[in-house]
Amino acid sequence: MKIVFHGQNAANFRQGFEQLVAPEHQILDLSDALDQAGERAHYETADVVIGIKLNDSMPVPSQARLFHAPAAGTDAVNTTLLPAQCTLANCFGHxxxxxxxxxxxxxxxxxxxxxxxxxxxxxxxxxxxxxxxxxxxxxxxxxxxxxxxxxxxxxxxxxxxxxxxxxxxxxxxxxxxxxxxxxxxxxxxxxxxxxxxxxxxxxxxxxxxxxxxxxxxxxxxxxxxxxxxxxxxxxxxxxxxxxxxxxxxxxxxxxxxxxxxxxxxxxxxxxxxxxxxxxxxxxxTPHMSGWTSGTVRRRQETLAENIGRLSRGEALINVLHGPR
Known part of the structure; x- marks a missing residue:
């Protein structure tokens, strides 16, 4: 599967992620603006999007089967823009x-x-x-x-x-x-x-x-x-x-x-x-209460667990919205 980490927030959970998922997956890092060469196409064709926002100003991840927030909050994700086959999930661990x-x-x-x-x-x-x-x-x-x-x-x-x-x-x-x-x-x-x-x-x-x-x-x-x-x-x-x-x-x-x-x-x-x-x-304090190395590790584990479940056709965890 093609897995994209969209934006700086998602990048916080990127380091060492390859060791948590199967080696056959393709993992890409995309900028917040999606304005670098090829980024828009990668976003639109990703199987899994890891990110915190989806709105009218952005391309639609039309191939995505999983949109995964790397945190608990998903208030910046417009669920009406998710493709019909896509599940929205989040992470806790904080x-x-x-x-x-x-x-x-x-x-x-x-x-x-x-x-x-x-x-x-x-x-x-x-x-x-x-x-x-x-x-x-x-x-x-x-x-x-x-x-x-x-x-x-x-x-x-x-x-x-x-x-x-x-x-x-x-x-x-x-x-x-x-x-x-x-x-x-x-x-x-x-x-x-x-x-x-x-x-x-x-x-x-x-x-x-x-x-x-x-x-x-x-x-x-x-x-x-x-x-x-x-x-x-x-x-x-x-x-x-x-x-x-x-x-x-x-x-x-x-x-x-x-x-x-x-x-x-x-x-x-x-x-x-x-x-x-x-x-x-x-x-x-500057929104720091949940930001520890333990939080990052636990959220990475949740992301990897759901990607593994998706690839095996198993039920996902922390589901907020299922496919339509």
Whole structure:
């Protein structure tokens, strides 16, 4: 089969891929713009496309039997443009890394190691045991709220339970799970938002989730609560989030998924039209929560597994849309 890795994002999973698939497959690397000699023809005749986007400005991969996103999100893939015989699949493998990120970010609020280190270097014993003003809080006494209960949230719940936290969940369908202490469906979103000390959003971006966490949902949160986004930026309404932080309506935010991103022609950009960087109650990271060597390896293994299954005529895994 002809397998094409389309664009810079897919190229992240390219190194060493030959060792994971049968040697008879042809593997090609294509640019984002598909404007190099022969690239358009290779894209149109590929059996497998590995990439993150498909839109009206691009050629149609008319021979493809599998369009495989190398990540979880497929919101940039217009499924109406996929040929009738083509299956759309995605990859996970990032849940362990994101769960570590979530716990690390929350621990920073309760165990101020960096501040204690900086102060002691200046001979300031800020957190010295025995001082009533030096008392810290404990993560284990907190309640974490998980908006969505997919791969990421389920792994976060396990880590949170290990820390002694209570776990609350809001999900489209009812949840019964050994790690969950209380759950709500999305029609009770505001009650859920007010039940936790930290709310973690891990939902994918769909027509139903875009802007789901709006000004009213944020207003329902506790005054000292933290809102964290490791799903998709637009699930939390951009202006509502900025206004809530700027006015200190909530305790703070940890934002890893954003509203504006670099492009192949613009390597750097602001992550939002609003000046989040000027706020001191937000921790900003550049969509890094799931990006580890382990994530890359696990996603490569998923890609290779599905290519093997396709060549053997077996059922694929992680299927989002089957042939029409």
């Amino acid at each position: 849940e362990n890394a994101i769960a570590e990120y979530v716990i690390a970010a929350l621990l920073m609020r309760h165990v101020p190691l960096a501040r204690a280190d900086q102060d002691l270097r200046r001979q300031r014993w800020t957190y010295w045991a025995g001082r009533p003003t030096a008392l810290r809080t404990e993560l284990g006494s907190q309640t974490i709220g998980l908006l969505g209960f997919g791969h990421i949230a389920q792994t976060v719940a396990l880590r949170a339970k290990a820390m002694g936290m209570r776990v609350h969940v809001a999900n489209r369908s009812p949840i019964q799970h050994p790690t969950v202490d209380q759950s709500w469906t999305l029609d009770a979103l505001h009650e859920f938002m007010g039940s936790a000390d930290a709310v973690v959003v891990s939902l994918p971006l769909t027509d139903n989730t875009q802007g789901l966490v709006d000004a009213r949902a944020i207003a329902a949160m506790r005054a000292d609560a933290v809102l964290m986004n490791v799903g998709r930026g637009a699930v939390i309404e951009e202006k509502a989030l900025y206004d809530a932080l700027a006015s200190r309506q909530i305790g703070g935010a940890v934002i890893d998924t954003w509203y504006q991103y670099p492009t192949p022609t613009q390597a750097e950009c602001a992550p939002s039209q609003y000046d989040f960087a000027a706020l001191d109650n937000v921790l900003m």
